[in-house]
Amino acid sequence: MGKYTLKCLQCGSEYQGDYRLKCDHDNSFLRANYHTKQLALKRTKGMGKFYDWLPIHKQLDTDAAPITYKSEELARELGLTNLYIGFSGYWPERGALVRTCSFKELEAHPTMQRLKEAGGSAIVVASVGNTARAFAHVSAMTGIDVHIVVPHSGLSRMWLPEEPTDSIHLIRMAEGNDYTDAIYLADRIAQLPGIMSEGGAKNVARRDGMGTVMLDAAVTIKRIPDHYFQAVGSGTGAISAWEAAIRLRCDGRFGKHFPKLQIAQNLPFAPMLSAWNAGRREIIPQIDMPDPKKDIGEMYADVLSNRAPPYSVTGGLFDALSATNGLMYGITNDEAKEAKSLFELLEGIDILSPSAVAVASLIKAVRAGNVAKDDVILLNIAGGGTERLKQDYSLTMMHPIASAKNPDVPLDDLIQSGKY
Template identity: 55%
Template sequence: MNKYSVKCLLCGEVHDPYSLNCKKGDDSFLRAYYTAKQLMPTDMPGIWRYYNWLPTEGIIEEGSGRTVTYKSENLASALGLDDLWIAFNGYWPEKNAYIMTCTFKDLESFPTMQRLREQGDKRIIVVASAGNTARAFAHACSVTGQPLLLVVPKDSAHRLWTLHDDNHSVCLVTVEGDYFDAISLAGKLASREGFVNEGGAKNVARRDGMGTVMLDAVLTSNELPAHYFQAVGSGTGGISAWEASMRLLEDGRFGDTLPKLQLGQNLPCAPLYSLWNDVDAVDAACPEGMYDDVLFNRKPPFAIKGGVKDALEATGGILYAVNNKEASEAQELFERSEGIDINPAAAVAVASLVQAVKAGNVKSTEKIVLNITGGGQKRLMQDYELKQLPVSLTVSAKDEDAEAKVVTKAAELFGALL
């Protein structure tokens, strides 16, 4: 019996398990459906604790961490909440948290890399990122040796650090432009012979990997929460939490109501907030002026079948717009209360929770899960030396020859593959 199948949400047709798109051309996500209807955690390391609900047929034993969920006391008290659970994704050895890139994007990269290994695909994987995803894939590829071409905005290059001494499998290209420019260039490169696209939000491995945040939170607290808070750029993390929640509902042991998605975006660049609330919350200079520009995606998967709009509608969700002052104050509040540093994007989630409490969108007695999507980098630096990934090439988004220049550089580094 197969572990899982992959189906189109529009036509319902079963596809090859490694497909990214409906072969009929439907504007829809594919979704993984698992044979195991109840969540049975394993004793495997890291994210593979949730192996039965991950779309892989094996594991990468080295390098992966997982979410660690705990019940908050100090932040909960500061906000007047009785049942606040923090899903922490990062490095915090005192809590047995060992995501060594300090970002929950690790939860996407390892299942994605495992699926490439299953297919025997030795092509160069192309990843576009504003920083955190790139760091996660660099970590996974340094473990597996899979050749990786990272395409990131030039202003995000400072986020590309690693703990590995050997990063010869990674080619880092920076683009003089924004995240969408990086995505556009990466898409062109991935269509060429010798390269492969990792799939982004359409990759079921990435979504179900992120969905393990909800799995960990529910297994730890023994119940589906009433509310789930997260900061989002593309919104894929929110979609992942929704999909995981539906599986947990079907499990039957954790409740009968979907958690309300409460998602935060960072002003002045909040396209999802704009689309959902039919307002203009995107400045022409975006992503300039953001508290954390990893939260900006010019073209998020909003209206696609199974996308952000469907997730918000299904859960009665809310989208918040958080300004930089609110984010800064929320970061200070969390770090003072909980005793660990967090990434700026996670601070936007905390600020969204603060807004929700003030607006009466949550009750003090309701179970709440707060996804801290990244944290512990300062704590990590106490124990390890961070090594900046070297930039292999910088190109302009306006350069018509940018694609050719990147291919030439990749050929220098990975010549045997091209």
């Protein structure tokens, strides 16, 4: 008897929990249905304490985990009395030890563990930066091979808190290619023998790993928050927060309400915002992202640039926003930069650009009256502490083993240069 089954959110088909990414009948999300309905925290370091609701059968060996604390300074500035910060990054003074400095690492640990348990030995991921660091770090820790496709714009983010290992295979894409091109090439590489796709948002290990931010908040605050703020590119983190809240409601000890998802995209590239504001489940490229490459080039937080986000899919972001009476915001570069300075000054830790977008959306929400003074608010600071990390670690850059001109490049060329 497994620990969980996978259930299709469209047709209801159920599957035993193996490394399955999709239903046999449709393209809907599968969701993990854990047999344990009340969360019992395990006495262990790191995110493994949420083992009950992670799709793995052996315990994780990492001290990385999200932390939650009650804000004083930013809360006072905004006139809020119950503002909680969910922080995934490096901030040892508060017990935050995510050394790749983003909540992508919360996805990588259970995803690699799930792959290993299913007999896989190599995985391919596409990334603009944070996901690459996360999977490379776990690869260095576990020896599981990871192939990483990164667009040129992400190369500066390819650092690690340790020496890169031979298990990390970095493929650089030439200038002019964006995140979605990287996803396309990664999908092609996943067809090669012995390499498995990480599946993106379709992989329950990724979603439930990210969902630990909401779990940590609920066990810290002792209830489900009223509002959840996060910046989104694919929206997977917000979907994960919603799914975690579904499980917490079922648990019964944390309240029966949903957190209102209040999420933000960085203008000018905001296809989900455009579709959501028009009341549409479908993203229509001509309307919602008429000039994507140009707009992505102008973004401050360019890691939030997914041209094919899991928005329309059953169980995706549209459903998450609908179920939680959610809201979306568009944040300009200037608003994000201003919010970053304010947060760093008041809270005392550096944050990554997507988190700056999240802070800006909270400021907007307060001004618009979309939160009340005493509401319980969770602000997901999904990445931060890189400057703090540099005080304790010397960072090393990963070096590409192969280059791709475009997503249609012959795989033979890559294979030759990439020692596949």
